[in-house]
Amino acid sequence: MAQPLPEYAIIVAGGSGTRMQHDVPKQFIPVAGKPILMHTIERFYNYNPTIRLIVVLPKEQLTTWRELCKEYSFTLFHMTVPGGTTRFGSVKNGLDAVMGDGLIAVHDGVRPFVETEIIKAAFEAAANYGSGVVAISPKDSIRELTSDGSKAVPRTNYKLVQTPQVFKAGIIRKAYEQPEQANFTDDASVVESVGETITLVEGSYRNIKITTPEDLVLAEAFAKE
Numbered sequence: 001m002a003q004p005l006p007e008y009a010i011i012v013a014g015g016s017g018t019r020m021q022h023d024v025p026k027q028f029i030p031v032a033g034k035p036i037l038m039h040t041i042e043r044f045y046n047y048n049p050t051i052r053l054i055v056v057l058p059k060e061q062l063t064t065w066r067e068l069c070k071e072y073s074f075t076l077f078h079m080t081v082p083g084g085t086t087r088f089g090s091v092k093n094g095l096d097a098v099m100g101d102g103l104i105a106v107h108d109g110v111r112p113f114v115e116t117e118i119i120k121a122a123f124e125a126a127a128n129y130g131s132g133v134v135a136i137s138p139k140d141s142i143r144e145l146t147s148d149g150s151k152a153v154p155r156t157n158y159k160l161v162q163t164p165q166v167f168k169a170g171i172i173r174k175a176y177e178q179p180e181q182a183n184f185t186d187d188a189s190v191v192e193s194v195g196e197t198i199t200l201v202e203g204s205y206r207n208i209k210i211t212t213p214e215d216l217v218l219a220e221a222f223a224k225e
């Protein structure tokens with residue numbers, strides 16, 4: 001019987017959090033008593049304690065992160081890698097730390113509430129179909145902007161994309177060899193642009209990306225559940 005592929009998670013936390021307007025990068029803001037990024041790492045460890053974790057951080061924050069790990073007695077094993085100037089660059093640096101074959105998840109360090117079952121479903125889809133990209137249905141109506149205003153579009157034609165986004169190693173490596181484009185807002189858009197098909201996996205409304213100040217209120221509430 002074939003051996004299961006090794007599993008990796010590249011947790012991208014290389015941003016500065018400008019929209020959060022906080023004095024520390026948002027991935028380090030404490031929620032329920034510890035930095036957001038520690039919650040995120042724990043979610044992946046709980047899914048698979050043998051997963052290889054690569055955490056991408058702003059170069060100038062690597063020492064701060066080491067100190068935070070000491071302060072919070074955070075001992076879950078992970079490798080750290082310096083980030084790039086964009087998310088694309090940070091993912092690329094994370095990928096350089098993965099050798100050989102396997103399944104590679106990319107997850108935002110600021111999505112700390114992703115459920116174990118969703119991580120599992122994304123890895124399973126990637127093992128079976130090459131990719132597993134988590135997405136949810138919009139709850140609001142959608143209008144498309146047009147040259148003379150806007151027009152209603154059928155909401156059932158759309159999904160809102162989250163992370164994790166999991167791929168077979170060969171697929172994501174090849175995709176990240178191309179130059180960055182302005183419309184690469186996530187890993188699925190990078191992979192799709194080299195002709196690969198994207199398989200969607202149902203996500204969750206709790207898997208928020210902590211982006212703006214009001215998200216911290218939600219985060220404290222979710223952390224209590």
Ligand SMILES: Nc1ccn([C@@H]2O[C@H](COP(=O)(O)OP(=O)(O)OP(=O)(O)O)[C@@H](O)[C@H]2O)c(=O)n1
Nearest residue numbers: 012013014015016017018019085086087090109
């Ligand atoms: N150069 C970058 C930019 C973003 N990210 C990561 O990508 C995820 C999603 O990005 P976003 O929410 O936009 O984070 P920031 O770039 O930090 O926020 P902002 O856009 O408000 O500055 C975050 O976990 C962020 O740390 C990264 O690893 N490297």
Ligand SMILES: C[C@](O)(CO)[C@H](O)COP(=O)(O)O
Nearest residue numbers: 087108161162163185186209
């Ligand atoms: C990857 C992502 O979280 C999927 O929704 C999102 O595209 C990141 O966007 P950001 O502008 O870098 O926050």
